[in-house]
Amino acid sequence: MRLGKKVALITGGAQGLGAAIARRFTEEGAAVFIADMQAEVGEKTVSEINAGGGTAYFVTLDVTSEQSWIAAVWKVEKIVGHLDILVNNAGINIRESIEEMNEENFDNMLAVNVKGPFLGIKHFIPVLRKAGGGSIINMSSVCGLVGHRYTTEAYTVTKGAVTLLTKTIAVRYAKDNIRCNSIHPSTVDTPLMQELFKNPERRQERLGEVPLGRLATAEDIANAALFLASDEAAFINGVALPVDGGTTAD
Numbered sequence: 001m002r003l004g005k006k007v008a009l010i011t012g013g014a015q016g017l018g019a020a021i022a023r024r025f026t027e028e029g030a031a032v033f034i035a036d037m038q039a040e041v042g043e044k045t046v047s048e049i050n051a052g053g054g055t056a057y058f059v060t061l062d063v064t065s066e067q068s069w070i071a072a073v074w075k076v077e078k079i080v081g082h083l084d085i086l087v088n089n090a091g092i093n094i095r096e097s098i099e100e101m102n103e104e105n106f107d108n109m110l111a112v113n114v115k116g117p118f119l120g121i122k123h124f125i126p127v128l129r130k131a132g133g134g135s136i137i138n139m140s141s142v143c144g145l146v147g148h149r150y151t152t153e154a155y156t157v158t159k160g161a162v163t164l165l166t167k168t169i170a171v172r173y174a175k176d177n178i179r180c181n182s183i184h185p186s187t188v189d190t191p192l193m194q195e196l197f198k199n200p201e202r203r204q205e206r207l208g209e210v211p212l213g214r215l216a217t218a219e220d221i222a223n224a225a226l227f228l229a230s231d232e233a234a235f236i237n238g239v240a241l242p243v244d245g246g247t248t249a250d
C-alpha cells in the first residue's frame with residue numbers, strides 16, 4: 001500500500017478531482033478527510049468510499065474562512081490525531097474576462113483559489129510538523145504556468161499565485177520535512193467543465209491543444225497526486241508538475 005497508515009485531508013473532495021484523489025488515496029491505504037462546503041455530496045462520496053472498504057470522513061469546510069479551517073484541524077485531531085497529507089484542491093472559475101469581471105467576483109476567485117490554500121497551509125503546518133513532516137499538494141492548472149488563450153485573467157492570476165505559494169512553502173518548511181508541490185492539469189472532464197462543454201466547439205478547442213489528443217481524466221490527476229503524496233516522492237519538493245498531455249511543452 002503506497003499510502004499505508006497515512007491520513008490525508010482533501011479540500012473540495014466532494015466531487016470532481018478531489019473525489020477522484022480521495023478514492024485513489026483510500027485504495028492505497030490512506031484514511032481521508034473530505035473537506036467541502038457541499039455536505040450532502042461530500043457525505044455521499046464518503047459513504048461510497050467506506051462501502052468499498054476504504055476509510056473516509058466528511059468535514060464541513062469553507063476554505064475562505066479561517067474559523068472553518070480551525071474547526072477542521074480540531075476535527076482531524078479529535079478523530080485520528082494526526083495528518084500527513086494536505087491537498088488544497090478546492091477551486092472555482094468564474095468565466096468572465098478582465099473587462100467583464102466586477103470586483104466582487106474577482107475577490108471571490110482570490111478568496112477560494114488563493115486565500116483557501118494559504119489558510120489551509122497556515123493551520124495544518126503545525127499538525128504536519130507534529131507528525132514529523134508530510135506532503136502538501138496544491139491544485140494549480142496549466143494556467144498557473146502560462147498565459148492560456150482560452151482562460152480568463154482572474155483564474156490565471158489565482159493559479160499563478162498557487163504556483164509560487166507552493167515554492168515558497170517548499171523552501172521554507174523543508175526544514176520540518178514538509179514537502180510542497182503543485183499539480184497543473186490541462187482540461188479535465190469534471191463537473192466544473194460540464195457547463196462549458198455544452199457547446200461542442202469549446203470541447204474541440206480544448207482537445208486541439210493537447211498533443212496526446214485527449215482531455216485529461218480525473219484519474220490522471222489523482223495518480224499524480226498519489227505519487228506526490230507517497231514516500232516515492234520523498235526528494236521531490238517545490239515542483240510544478242504539469243499533467244497536461246504535453247500542452248505546456250508545445
Ligand SMILES: NC(=O)c1ccc[n+]([C@@H]2O[C@H](COP(=O)([O-])OP(=O)(O)OC[C@H]3O[C@@H](n4cnc5c(N)ncnc54)[C@H](O)[C@@H]3O)[C@@H](O)[C@H]2O)c1
Nearest residue numbers: 012014015016017037062063089090091141187188190192
Ligand atoms: N476540471 C478541470 O479541467 C481543471 C483543470 C485545471 C485545474 N483544475 C482545478 O482543480 C480543482 C478541482 O476542480 P474540479 O474540476 O474538480 O472542480 P469541481 O467544481 O468539480 O469541484 C470543486 C469542489 O470544490 C468545492 N468548493 C468550492 N468552493 C469551496 C469553498 N469555499 N470551500 C470548500 N470547498 C469548496 C466544491 O463544493 C466542489 O466540491 C480546482 O482547483 C480547479 O481549479 C481543474
